[in-house]
Amino acid sequence: MTDILAKIKDYKLADVAARKIALPLAEAEALARAASPVRGFAAALAGASREGYGLIAEIKKASPSKGLIRADFDPAALAQAYAQGGATCLSVLTDAPSFQGDDSYLVAARDACALPALRKDFLYDPWQVAESRALGADCILIIMASVSDAQAQELEQAAIDWQMDVLIEVHDQAELDRAVLLKSPLIGINNRNLKTFDVTLDTTRILSKRVPEDRQIVCESGLFTPEDLADMARYGARAFLIGESLMRQDDVAAATARLLANPSTGAMR
């Protein structure tokens, strides 16, 4: 049976091929050049993590494993609530078939606040990096489980050329070994296996020890409480990517502030 990530990759490659015909690279690049200047994503995260926690707050309507997460879904209002609650950065899902995302959500969310924004999607082609910048993205995601080393390098270089930051996502030791060959300081440890969608914080407990000191760990997925963050901070994670647990709150700003209120001090790595 094909895993979920492989299915996503199949339709994404077809989608990108169609998009590239509709918007040739030169046109995508012209739009990217005209986009609003990048807001430093990695720098904001590093700054926030020094004193407290860095939070990448995710705007996520639905997911393959959870179905609809938030019915009352207004990306601009959610971005403002996250900013008000003290989030450091935004992550906005733009994949439609699996996550009910939309490119316009990224534009609306970023326009509504001053936070740097990650385009959360499945990237395989440097054309998508130009497209991401054209939409205003300040950072892209590279999912090591879904790309070759050569592809990862090509995507990272394209992001660097656009002055964007890169979050390199890993889920196991082999992917981490490949990730550290890249230049980006941001290593996302995804507690969710994108092939099965199983989640365990043991992923961070195990992999964090192997992340070089000069890289920043972003602990991703399956985080719900301040205790979860404090637990993960013991393994050297000071930055977190959180979607579902915040998306399920009535008062997103208050919930965000609560999560960040008492950051633990002293990492153990």
Ligand SMILES: O=P(O)(O)OC[C@@H](O)[C@@H](O)c1c[nH]c2ccccc12
């Ligand atoms: O909703 P959660 O469990 O807080 O997870 C957020 C984020 O980590 C998750 O959405 C995610 C991490 N990596 C991804 C790659 C693609 C799509 C989604 C993701």
